[in-house]
Structure formats: structure tokens, C-alpha cells
Amino acid sequence: MTTRTLLKRLEWTEMRKDGAYLYGSKIDFYDDYVVFDNERLASGKPIVSFVSRTNYQGNRFSPQLPLLEPGKSYELVADLETSPANRYYLELDFFNRQNEGISSQVLRVGQHQFTCPDDTFTYQITVRSAGCHRLQFRNLALYQEQEEVVEREQIASYQKEDLPEELDIIRGLIGLE
Structure with a gap:
């Protein structure tokens, strides 16, 4: 059985250099969502990006993404709407040292x-256009998937010669004759 644990809820809270597609875009921030409008946005263009590593001295913002463990499984759930409907995709780019x-x-x-x-x-997560011109962004939720380990009770097992005298009466029932 697989369970999932919320690692981080990513919200688009600010404008920053290299963080959003600005050319011809109108971006409105509300209390719990962001509306991105650009009638001339081409397919494949990045709308917003989130990164796990930054140069704080140069850019003045902290990483938005949590660290991931190599080899582990994760789930990314997008709470957003586009116009036309479902015209986006998420791109994950992974980098070495x-x-x-x-x-x-x-x-x-x-x-x-x-x-x-x-x-x-x-790594970096980017929301990209797949032909949309309007995006209402609430959040991206990043979950870690974990296999549940079912622990079984330790059952005592005896060899024929190890059976205590108290259990002689049931020797036939447990197949040790």
C-alpha cells in the first residue's frame, strides 16, 4: 500500500527575475491565486518556474522547492485552470553538482x-503553456510517495528438538512428530 506525505505547497507569491514570462503578460495577484493573461503566448513558453537552488546574493530570493531524495517516488498535483481548458504541462528539470x-x-x-x-x-519545476492564453494558478502540491511496510508479529517457531516439555501435548497438532 502506498501513502503520500505533503512536502511542500508551492504558491506563486511574487514577481522575480527569470521566474515568470513577462513579455506582453498581465499578472494579477489575489489573496489565494494568481491570474496570468497573455493573448499572444506561444505554446511551450514557460509561464512560471520554481527552483531548488538559488544565488541569494545575486537574486535576493530563497529556493522555493524542498530537497528530493534520488531514487524516491514523488507526486506533483497542480491546482490551476487554463483557458482553453487543460492547455498546460509541467516540466521537471534535474541537474547534477x-x-x-x-x-x-x-x-x-x-x-x-x-x-x-x-x-x-x-531541480526546477516549470509550468508551460500548451496553447493557453489565460492561467489561474492556485498552487502546486509536492508529495513524497512511500510504501507502507507492514510489520508482522514475530511468531515463535520451534525445531523438533527445541520444543519445550510444556508443549508435548500439542506436538502432533503442530506437525513435529
């Missing part, structure tokens, strides 16, 4: 699970 891209995964609408590749040091 030298900031070289080691893997890129595309999660289409309805796909949420991914596995963090080995040698991952940092």
Missing part, C-alpha cells in the same frame, strides 16, 4: 508521478 542537465521529465495533464533521478543535486 556541476549544474549539467541530467534528466527532463514532462508531466501532462492527468500525469503526476515521477522518480527523482540518481545524481540529482538540484
